[in-house]
Amino acid sequence: MTKLLHHLGLYFIMMKKVISIPEKWSVFRKQLVLEIEKVGLNSVGLVIILSFFVGAVISIQTAFNMSSPLLPSYLVGLASRDSLILEFSPTMISLILAGKVGSSIASEIGSMRVTEQIDALEIMGINSASFLIFPKIIAAIFFFPFLIILSMGIGIIGAWVGGLSADVATADFIGGLKYEFNPFYITYAVIKTVFFAFIISSVSAYYGYHTKGGAIAVGKSSTTAVVSSSILILLFNYLLTDIILS
Amino acid sequence: MIEVRNIEKHFGNNYVLKNVSFIFEKGKTNLIIGESGSGKTTLIKILIGLHKIDSGAVLFDGINFNAIKTKEQRILRQEIGMLFQAGALYDSMTVEENIMFPLSMFTDKTEEEKLNRVNFCLKRVNLEGKNNLLPAELSGGMTKRVAIARAIVMQPKYLLCDEPNSGLDPKTAIIIDNLIQEITKEYNITTIVNTHDMNSVMEIGENIAFINHGEIWWSGNKDELLNSENTELNNFVFASKLFKRLKQEDEKC
Numbered sequence: 001m002t003k004l005l006h007h008l009g010l011y012f013i014m015m016k017k018v019i020s021i022p023e024k025w026s027v028f029r030k031q032l033v034l035e036i037e038k039v040g041l042n043s044v045g046l047v048i049i050l051s052f053f054v055g056a057v058i059s060i061q062t063a064f065n066m067s068s069p070l071l072p073s074y075l076v077g078l079a080s081r082d083s084l085i086l087e088f089s090p091t092m093i094s095l096i097l098a099g100k101v102g103s104s105i106a107s108e109i110g111s112m113r114v115t116e117q118i119d120a121l122e123i124m125g126i127n128s129a130s131f132l133i134f135p136k137i138i139a140a141i142f143f144f145p146f147l148i149i150l151s152m153g154i155g156i157i158g159a160w161v162g163g164l165s166a167d168v169a170t171a172d173f174i175g176g177l178k179y180e181f182n183p184f185y186i187t188y189a190v191i192k193t194v195f196f197a198f199i200i201s202s203v204s205a206y207y208g209y210h211t212k213g214g215a216i217a218v219g220k221s222s223t224t225a226v227v228s229s230s231i232l233i234l235l236f237n238y239l240l241t242d243i244i245l246s
Numbered sequence: 247m248i249e250v251r252n253i254e255k256h257f258g259n260n261y262v263l264k265n266v267s268f269i270f271e272k273g274k275t276n277l278i279i280g281e282s283g284s285g286k287t288t289l290i291k292i293l294i295g296l297h298k299i300d301s302g303a304v305l306f307d308g309i310n311f312n313a314i315k316t317k318e319q320r321i322l323r324q325e326i327g328m329l330f331q332a333g334a335l336y337d338s339m340t341v342e343e344n345i346m347f348p349l350s351m352f353t354d355k356t357e358e359e360k361l362n363r364v365n366f367c368l369k370r371v372n373l374e375g376k377n378n379l380l381p382a383e384l385s386g387g388m389t390k391r392v393a394i395a396r397a398i399v400m401q402p403k404y405l406l407c408d409e410p411n412s413g414l415d416p417k418t419a420i421i422i423d424n425l426i427q428e429i430t431k432e433y434n435i436t437t438i439v440n441t442h443d444m445n446s447v448m449e450i451g452e453n454i455a456f457i458n459h460g461e462i463w464w465s466g467n468k469d470e471l472l473n474s475e476n477t478e479l480n481n482f483v484f485a486s487k488l489f490k491r492l493k494q495e496d497e498k499c
Contacts, residue, residue: 023351024350024351024352026350027350027351111337112336112337115332115334116330116331116332116334117334117335117336117337119294119296119330119334120328120330120334120336122295122296122323123295123296123323123326123328124323124324124348124351124352125319125320125321125323125324125352126320126351127320
């Protein structure tokens with residue numbers, strides 16, 4: 001418990017330093033573009049592959065479990081849509097991004113810490129926490145929702161392809177997609193994603209920024225960052241779902 | 247000039263610095279020497295504000311670093327150039343970007359002006375034309391020289407060097423030592439070098455502080471060092487057979 005409070009204290013102290021007006025906007029803009037590429041664009045391929053195949057598997061499994069003639073086949077489209085929009089795209093993709101992006105952030109900042117690059121920034125008179133972490137958080141908050149919306153679209157295409165192989169007619173599948181569609185589901189998914197993006201970028205940066213030691217410590221920070229971010233994502237997933245949907 | 251007054255620092259129950267007072271003079275290469283674990287790295291980290299002191303004061307030309315606001319400390323830090331033991335160059339940036347970085351952060355110079363300044367600094371450290379290399383492509387000596395170029399790009403008033411010769415062969419070490427001394431004289435800045443390399447001491451030691459068990463046991467210049475009667479200092483400086491023999495020959499003369 002004491003350890004948890006210690007980490008929380010350090011986290012909030014760091015965040016107070018992070019959230020500050022950039023020292024030079026032209027440098028911040030350059031950093032932001034770089035971070036959008038590292039944090040967001042480099043994950044597009046992974047998101048597309050995962051979403052397509054998971055979408056396909058969801059629809060095949062749904063079709064397999066709805067073999068009763070009493071159940072309409074448009075249910076495959078409906079179930080795939082809701083599974084992808086409500087849970088898979090925002091939560092599962094965020095968990096995967098916690099692994100990919102989170103470990104990358106923690107190890108990058110951790111390496112800079114152990115090789116005194118962060119000290120060099122401080123000595124130059126630069127707020128190192130803000131300079132290194134703020135662009136990553138902004139990039140994640142703004143880019144992750146696009147990734148999640150992309151995931152929904154590709155996932156649905158995957159579900160359609162999977163549905164075809166399970167003999168679900170395209171017209172039935174599209175009917176299921178449209179059936180009682182509530183656009184708020186997308187807003188809900190985006191709200192969750194924004195929270196998850198903040199958790200992934202800030203928690204991973206926290207572990208990287210407070211790395212002490214050498215190469216082993218960098219690896220440990222990276223692992224701890226992924227584990228902590230994943231647990232927090234699951235916890236906030238529950239809390240946000242409870243707050244928003246109920 | 248940098249002055250430390252009655253500095254005390256401890257980590258837990260371990261006292262690292264005890265009542266340390268010293269004046270690092272302007273226009274001279276000031277050396278902090280001592281065994282590993284004697285407290286010299288802690289002292290240099292205190293000077294640059296990476297460690298907070300328990301008591302005492304650090305004065306940069308009369309300005310008490312610990313008594314001013316964080317924002318003012320940041321401005322003061324822009325006048326300090328620091329050379330880290332391993333260089334601490336930014337991995338993702340080229341040599342040119344590394345040196346240009348402080349200029350981009352703190353000045354409104356045009357790209358052309360910044361590039362001219364970078365090229366001037368690279369020329370000063372004999373690395374002309376190496377602009378587009380990445381830190382991973384540099385040798386140990388080149389890394390140190392790029393770090394020196396980055397440290398002087400903002401024309402600092404103070405240059406702090408943490409073991410600049412570690413990991414370098416004796417010939418390159420002398421080149422780095424001489425470069426540091428030349429820059430000190432050329433820009434008339436206060437330079438502090440933290441070292442346990444006796445070649446450096448004999449080469450550039452103009453104002454030396456010997457730290458032992460967290461206290462300053464001796465101070466003077468390289469000539470005074472040779473004639474010192476301080477046993478602890480002699481045990482440290484003349485630990486190698488070569489230096490012992492040199493001292494004996496010096497005494498015979």
